[in-house]
Amino acid sequence: MPQIYQERFELGDATQQRLVGAQLSHQASYPPMWDRGIFMCGISEAGGTLEIERIDAPFHVLLFTRQGQGELFEGEQRWYTGPDTIAVLPSGGQRGFRHSGSEPWLYAWVLLSAVSRWQGLARPRCSVHASPDCVALNEAVALFHTEAERFDRQPGSDLAQPALELLVLALERALQPLREHAGWPRTLLALFDHIGARLQQDWPNERMAEQVGITPNHLHRLCVQHFGVAPARYLFQLRMQHARELLLHGQSVSAVANAVAYREVASFSRQFARHFGFSPSQTLPRFNQRLVVPAAGPQA
Incomplete structure (x- = not known):
């Protein structure tokens, strides 16, 4: 049975986002993302209001903060994510995140399908982990976005494929410490x-x-x-x-x-x-x- 989920968005005018999705309806699309278990990814810069909440989402949300600060929330619990941290919001449940603090929040984000490749992320609660890979993930997502946009305009010019592979390798390296402590x-x-x-x-x-x-x-x-x-x-x-x-x-x-x-x-x-x-x-x-x-x- 297809899974139904709910989403709530509050995005201020000062928030800018670039994204690539596996579906053709996305701003920039690259369907081979499905084969890697990636539903969508992007770069966000929240200079003002940004708050997103989901109920029963069928994907894991990863946030790789480069600058600024965000807050995860789930019921009455709160977690804070700052530079050089990975924030994990597992699939399912009711949880979300928001921009906090006065400094703009710059982060890369990835929505990973709840498939066996990413099963180590299936946890009951949100979590935040220190990581030296956040800058690399931001740059890998930005490169993939650029090449996916170019592919949409010029299908014969495909550097999106190696850019996607680079992103997957960067993800697996960043997530390895989380798997080792399962x-x-x-x-x-x-x-x-x-x-x-x-x-x-x-x-x-x-x-x-x-x-x-x-x-x-x-x-x-x-x-x-x-x-x-x-x-x-x-x-x-x-x-x-x-x-x-x-x-x-x-x-x-x-x-x-x-x-x-x-x-x-x-x-x-x-x-x-x-x-x-x-x-x-x-x-x-x-x-x-x-x-x-x-x-x-x-x-x-």
């Missing part, structure tokens, strides 16, 4: 990926712990350490996110309740409303009212 987070994510495909089943703590060969208490400690919540709470969030996606695709409330292991529709409706602030039956109307889709597709 450890238990990767194991836990694999566990919850397995559970996420079986949300109609009951998953007590004992059964979840058994899947990775540890005790329920050990699983609890690991989830709190790496995810910030207990395993039962993380499972609840998975159920609610899946329920919202099914409702957005037009399934009935009773069918969705069964799909996320609720035996009583009333109990499901109460938990859903408590989590999101509106009832299951209001999900699709609210989505239709709030959805904002820019003409050129998503940006960062």
Whole structure:
């Protein structure tokens, strides 16, 4: 089933962006990006207002700051990103970022499809990491943008292909330190990926712990350490996110309740409303009212 997601943009007049996308509708387009798991990339300079928030995005967002400062937000949590840092906003969830401070924020951004090549980015929360590769990434994205624009004007002049390969190599080098420290987070994510495909089943703590060969208490400690919540709470969030996606695709409330292991529709409706602030039956109307889709597709 195609994934539906929401986007909210607030971009002031002092914010400038250049982008390349895999779709032909983008300002500059280069479809071979799909083969590398790259949906879109670009360079942004925010001299004033810039705030972007997404719900259930099917791609990871990477921000490589060269100058200035930004702020990531997810619920009540905040992370600050400055020069020579990589900010990671994983796919899914409800999270975003904004310009902060008085200095212009100059950064390169990349939207990576949630495919196996970039699976090390699949994490439960945002994160910020120091990196010596931010300048190189900004320059690699700028070069690729230039060559992709030229390719659009003169299809026979294709330096976009080697420029794309350079960008991919720069990305893989910059992200390697993040992959080396995956450890238990990767194991836990694999566990919850397995559970996420079986949300109609009951998953007590004992059964979840058994899947990775540890005790329920050990699983609890690991989830709190790496995810910030207990395993039962993380499972609840998975159920609610899946329920919202099914409702957005037009399934009935009773069918969705069964799909996320609720035996009583009333109990499901109460938990859903408590989590999101509106009832299951209001999900699709609210989505239709709030959805904002820019003409050129998503940006960062």
